[in-house]
Amino acid sequence: MEQRVPSWLACAVVCLVVAGQGPRSGVAGGPERKSPASPLDPVAALAEFQLNPKFRIEVAAAEPQVIDPVAVRFDENGRMWVVEMGDYPNGPAKGGRPRSRVRWLEDTDADGRYETSRVFADGLLFATGIQPWDKGVLVTVAGELIYLVDSDGDGVADKRETWYSGFKQENPQLRANHPTFALDNRIYVANGLRGGVVGTRRAVWAGVSNPVAISSRDFRFDPRSGVCEAVNGNGQFGLTFDDLGRRFVCSNRNPCRHVVLGGEYLASNPHLAVSEVMQDVVTPGADSRIHPISKIWVTSNLHEGQFTAACGVTAYRGAFLGEDVQGNIFTCDPTGNLVHRETVVPEGVSLKGKPGRKGVEFLASRDEWFRPVNLEVGPDGALYIVDMYRAVVEHPQWVPEELKNRPDNYAGNDRGRIYRIVPADHATGDRNETVPGLGQLESARLVEELRSANGWRRDTAARLIYQRQDMRAIPPLQELAGD
Structure with a gap:
């Protein structure tokens, strides 16, 4: 199997060969100039983007409302939940307090800007992903998947419960991530390419499932019963599903891989040997092509113009951006300062x-x-881009000795942005629709949402139906299945 570079936020080793090259433009005849040496404020940063002219980029949130974001999810009432990894790159000093956080944001005036921000939980170690569930949120942190709940309604988590532990954490970047509710009513977790032996820590689930080894495989579980298992395919930092429930993952040099063969199918014929269970959808490795317009550093001169830090793979499942974008695959490359579309x-x-x-x-x-570093389709159908906004994303562990203690390793750890992509002709500052409060809908009405053209609405309605276990949803579900 191909040896992959161990990092999801950056390439592995910075090579000085490329450092002396001049800036490049992604378009023939495009502007050729040196990138700003200093950080830009969010409004000024907008002028530096080159975007498909069919679309427009807007600031949805920025510092101080959000800092060091690495993952985003929206709950049933339109709140934006953000995971902030303040621990990157080296974690807290010995004896120091972890700096990762979970924050929620609200756009109370429906102008597209999330101006209300509240820290929900802090003191977390290397938080990487989040999934709303029931009365709280599930969060992947160092070695664990935890459940955070605000039981008194003050907007701050006051209960923390470890649901699963045993995910490997030997590497600062390669950690379990992207807990994602799927079509089969299970939550999937990308293993981060480092595996582990994962078991439940909930007393009420004791004996439900034995601990499972997830080396070279991802993890899934039933959030109601606690039954868990390893599943074929493994992702580094990114996990997404399309409208047909097909699962896709990514790694540094593999911008999108389809998990074709599930373990349940292979188990039906134990005598069948297969060499691979995944298929590259987007051209990987040395044959991959990206077109940055910034001056960038790559793993070696042989990697120039190639994916070296692919992450956050996302299938667009909405109607807002147009029919020609439905089902498209988007992947981030933070070292290239770009988002790629296929x-x-x-x-x-x-x-x-x-x-x-x-x-x-x-x-x-x-x-x-x-x-x-990540992407998400929102309740409004816009594509949201998670920008960690750092001067350096190369981890000191993987750079030459003379660069390990460079003074700007933490530059930007007081910044962060969430952008959203909308059609170019969409009214500035307006959402395309009022974000629905799905959490207040009766179960029968939620079934109607399963017909929505917006994947977020379908997924969220399905999650709420499964959470509630309301028998009144059965007749409309039967009717829907018969259509």
Whole structure:
């Protein structure tokens, strides 16, 4: 199996060969100038983007409302939940307090800007992902998946329960991430390429499942019963599903991989040996192509113009951005300061991608501080971009000795942005629709939401139906299944 570079936020080893090269433009005849040496404020940063002209980029949230974001989810009432990894890159000093946090934000005036911000939980170690569930949120942290609840309604978590532990944490970057509720009513977790032996720590689930080894496999569990298992395929930092429930993951050099063969199918014929259970949808490795417009550092001169830090793979499942974007695959490359887009078509039992525009990225920035690490489709159907906004994302463990203690390793740890992509002709500052309070809907009404063109609404309605176990939902579900 190919040896992958161990980092999801950055490439592994910075090579000085590339450092002397001049800035590049992603478009022939485009502007050629040096990227800003200093950080830009959120408004000024907008001028540095080069975006597909069919779309416009807006600031949804920025420091101080959000700092060091690495993951985003929206709950049933439209709140934006953000995971902030203040621990990056080296974690807290010996005896120091962990700096990762979970924060929620609200857009109370529906202008598209999330101006209300509250820290929900802090003192977390290397938080990487989040999934709303029932009365709280599930969060992947160092070695564990925990459940945080605000029981008194003050907006701050006052209960913490460890649901699962045993995820490996030997490497600062390669940790379990992206807990994601799926079509089968299970929550999937990317293993971070480092595995572990994972078991429940909830007393009420004792004996439900034995601990499972997840080396080279991801993890899934039933949030109601606690039954858990390892599943074929493994992702580094990124996990997404398309409308048909197909699962996709990514790693540094593999911007999108489809998990084709599930373990349940292979188990039916133990005599069948297969060499691979995943298929690259987007061209990987040395044959991959990206088109940054900033001056960048890569793992070696041989990696210039290639994916070296692919992360946050996301299938767009909405109607807001147009029919030609539905089902497209988006992947971040923070070292390239860009977001890549591919259209996909069937190829055998899997899919094959093609760049959305030849020789030009969907979104790229001349600002070297722009560090897109994750993506999310929101309640409004917009594509949200999680920008950690750091001067340096290369981890000191993987750079030459002379760069390990560079003074700017933490530069930008007081900044962070969440952008959203909307159609170019969409009214500035307006949402395309009022964000629905799905949490207040009766179960029968939630079943109607399963017909929505917006994947977020379908997923959220399905989650609420499964949470509630309301028998009144059965007749409309039967009717829907018969249509």
